[in-house]
Amino acid sequence: MHPFIHASSYPDKPACILASSNEVLTYGELEARANQAAHLLRSLGLKRGDTVAVVLGNDFEIFIAAWATQRIGLYITAVSTKTSVGDLAYVLENSEAKVLIAGKAYSDVAVQAASQIASSSMRIFGHAPGQVPFIQACEGFPTELISDPTAGSDMLYSSGMTGRPKGVKPQLPEGPIEAAIPLMLLGEALYGMGSASRYLSTSPLYHAAPLRWAMVIHRFGGTVVVMDRFDAEQSLELIERHRITHATFVPTHFVRMLKLDPEIRCKYDFSSLQAVIHAAAPCPVPVKHAMIDWWGPIIHEYYSGTETCGITALNSAQWLNKPGSVGRAVLGVVKIVGTDGEEVPAGIQGDVYFADGPRFEYHNDPEKTRQAYNQKGWATLNDIGWVDEEGYLFLTDRKSFMIISGGVNIYPQEIENHLITHPDVEDAAVIGAPDDEMGERVVAVLQLKAGVIGGDEFREQLRKFVRDALGGVKCPQQFDFRSELPREPTGKLMKRLLKAEYEAAHHTLKG
Template identity: 60%
Template structure:
């Protein structure tokens, strides 16, 4: 299925709803706009297999541009608007993007990211600012009919590597028609009952892989997407009741925030329309999930996957109550647990999680990382550790080494450490995650100041601003601690595990 089909059969059906703006876009309008923008992509010289980059908020441009790229056979690279200009510029270069489209509100970031990319064509969606032209004004002159050479495109999204440098996950382009089913349409319809009757609440930033892919999947299936510009726990409940939401996706942090609402607020809203509440992105504490099941009913569904989509596991409420803590059985690919010597391990033994028989991918411009993510059988991993039980249910027992997951966002400490040690008052730095009741984890930096510099609140504020300017707010440590010396091996290697265990134990004792 495809929005173009629904534009023919049910043109007035809402495809997109923005409650805070009073905006409703039907399938006929979405299809016509995506056609105009597809023509403009061709007018800019983009052909099948080329890359167009998006720097968007959560506005309608996300959907118009995504469907224009999809029907033009392009790779679409959605870039986080929380990154620094340097990170955005890196992704633009690495992806080989030929065009950047940015929301008007992100003009300053777009301009800063492209200042050293004079050959990159760059436009704002509805405005003009310096070298950034008005994209919609150009597209409005194009026909609303389909381009003559429609073919199916795909996304090319970036997932941080173990050193923090973003890496592009490049899948193959589909060979079939633009309306062919996808792994997510199969999963959405078979596991979650998604259909043209679906009313889906999108709660998260659309530059993340899962929110973007699920919202587009709902529109493929003919459902309506209700958009939040940013998550608010009570507002989510209001929208569920007001729009009779049937499906939604969340991260565990959202659950925590909703559960912390006063009882009278939680009980004020009718959530009985919900058929499937889907969560992923980070491990969900067992007690949090039990509380959500008690509140919402047996409609919670969890899945485990990565941007690479080399495999997916899934679990429903009934299964989870029998297997608390599990992230389910494979629904895409086959789960394999591999030991340190490369051997496949039996049920109950812990090792690295691989998937066989899943979709193929590569890390763009990085054959070494691509090779490291595959074993000699061609099975693929995203680096997580776990085990399967005798029934094939997967349990995660560890994450990629020292990776921090805060509010469903992956953060890698090495990149932050590399920035901090360039500050003139910092001699050494160690960054890792510590438990946080709301965000799952928060970023902590342990700093060894240079001799004669006091490790105090003033220095913490200075380092916080220093990091934010270079890496953006998401990667900036929330807490700083100071020590006279950090533990290092004679070789100079930082013994971060020692610090990590110490602070984790202290947090456990304090809890």
Template identity: 50%
Template sequence: MSHIDTSWQPRHHPADKAAFVMAATGESVSFGTLEARANQGAHVLRRMGIKAGMHLAILMENRREMLEICFAADRAGVYYTTISTHLGPDEVAYILGDCDARLLITSGRYSGLVPALRANLGDACDFMVVGTDDPWLCSWDAAIADVPETPIPDEAQGLDMLYSSGTTGRPKGIKWELEPAPIGTRTMLVDLLTTLFGYGPQARYLSTAPLYHAAPLRHSMVTIKAGGTAVIMDRFDAELALRFTQQYRITHSQWVPTMFVRLLKLPEETRRKYDLSSMEMAVHAAAPCPVETKREMLAWWGDIIHEYYAGTENNGFTAITSGEWRDHPGSVGRAKLGVIHICNEAGEELPAGEEGEIFFENGHQFAYHKDPEKTRRATNQKGWTTLGDIGRVDAQGYLYLTDRKSFMIISGGVNVYPQETEDALLNHPAVLDAAVIGIPHEDFGEAVHAVVQLIPKTEASDALREVLFEFCRSRLSSIKCPRSIEFRSSLPRTETGKLHKRLLRAEYLPPK
């Protein structure tokens, strides 16, 4: 459901107010400047033959042009896909081909990919580059300098079409219907976020993650459209995030559990050095948060921490306040969009308290682009949809996440969900990050294996490994304890905290 609100556009906010700021450099873009550049971008898209309903893609680091291009697409009536900068040329080419992008806009930092992409895609896709002097590349900067700052005559509301992070397989595009509508048409998602989290003209929102991810992009754009100011970090750094919160008097912010862990691992004197009193709302999601981590954050920041559970698909949405969480520790809240159902493998609904796959009824309808089979697998016979997560609901309707179905370890015929083991390891003061996976085992089929990243200046040793074994045994049943632990300098996580367990597990599988 959507409705038209003509104030929901940069042109209706004070022209001299900051729409967004690049935190590291202090570069500020006012609403008046954003309006002019978005109009110019829309003119360029039309000159490039990108009409309403067509598709473009954006591949660049967090920089001001990225948001300006998203706003240009948003008023040109086109789909726009933001692509992870960590992908290789074959993976980028796959997404460009899959989403039928007619244009890729990238930055000078990634322009080296253009020849390979052009060779792969031929004439199906054009390319433009931001911040380049290369005469062989089509310059976005030069193109927008040559067009009017006034709106295009055929403005229409655009829409993002984002791809899953690909942690359990190849990324898939989540496509919603793009209905012809004037700009300023508020969507279900906009209404939900502004109602739950209070984004409005007073908000100063800190975006801590790359804008190619769904939550940072959507929350930043909602903040700006609501007349607030988004402050964009170019990369996450725990102490920098605290410094920017103080410097920019941040009121709203967004985090993932791994960021909380890194914040809590900072020295006490560092944590206490910054004034965080401006913060009214700190939102976190993307992965289950260890209960002890959440308790420590609440003790530090107070009852301003809100949590939600949702996916890029937005087929359902739960949320929980700090007060509710204290009464229901570990929960991600009650449904704010859709109706929650917990089902067993046969598709039968389970009673409260029993663990199974999480489905939503009457949520937002979506489809996986060009993958009807995956769309079918995500939908049961009653039309309820799932993201493949496992959990339970208590008698009051509060949802608790267990883990992803695809991460389940089957050891000796027993199902083990690794999230609880990871949470236990993260509670040890020497551990900065942890991943638990199933690896082949001759007797049990799979064995529980932990990959651990230690805090800086902590030395890996057999003695520390034994300490971690005993630490787990004191907190977990034996079946959930790792049978082996290895130490690594880093783990393969996305910037929104999701583990690429597929990559870790692949290292232990026999060659095909």
């Protein structure tokens, strides 16, 4: 199960379609270009276990680079297209990248970042003066599969909550490059993915889940329709036009689609959908109920991380029976651990760990790797939650997001999930801001719907809205309004930026 097999069987079948331009990359073309790229990288002396970094948008080039590295035993490190010069320089140095491939819009950043790192041997392909674009550099190399193919993998950087991102480095696969991988087996067993799948990719491909799921579809021989950026109505139009069978979204996408005018929501045909998958962030219970009511029981959810040390999953029927759950383990074994480091019984909250899952390490950071594992060898993604008697996992929040106000532990996820259901609220973030008396105070930072005025009267409405549902302890002491909240394109809320802003303001006031 690999593109080289599909290229031989049906070379003219679309492997990728760009939603913005309707351009098509066939399996025959993908295979030829990936082989040329593999030969190029080998000619530069790259060997099994080396790293290629890419700063590329949602287009064909990222797939050509990824499939090239996969067949010659390399790691691909995809970097955010919104990266700063400093962050890119850090990733390049930390990953020990031998090659950097930059798209046209990111070549200047690549040049500046490369100038900040000690290594002078890294080869850059880009569009800045003196550089050669990667695709152009591949021309003239053989289009046939290399004589000694070996499986590669990705080494992607987890954004983390504090400090620098961490490079998640799995072990390279052994065996033939066409061997099935765990995510492929899950895609087939849970979601019915196969050669007839037509998959809508809605998020940036530099993130773990979007890149990995798209490549799984290529392993099956299906077609990937790639959006360059998410748009609520366009996603509905693409589902109808391309007869999409599978798609991945994040809860923020659901919220935006649900808030479309009813006439627009009813305008498009989504009957081709077989499985819609969401992850990456908690989905408020009312939002998920609304999506199941709209699209039917085809909504699936899973919980994991870039580390992939374990996965839980559940379908619509299971979720309707266990609202708010993220499912039971399908990879690894869920363990809830108390403050004493021991496993706690069902129904008791604690740190979420996975036992018996795939091993990983944080590249060049043995201390962070050590902190991710406990004395029993179980790995954590630093979430807090509990399991019920049937083994269904319920997440409470990220451990680092917990607010301690007056000695009381408050988990903002529950408050955010309620606030987002208010008809005048477009987006919500709840954080702990420094407070001299309470240690931290609960602050809600909100993006309101167009035309809504966020004055004192509206703040009082929101206080009552939260207090009536969640009680006084969980009600924010402060409501602030923004035109937009800092979210990654995948929908993940970048709370660290908000917390840093409020901490800086507190220090300024303190003098």
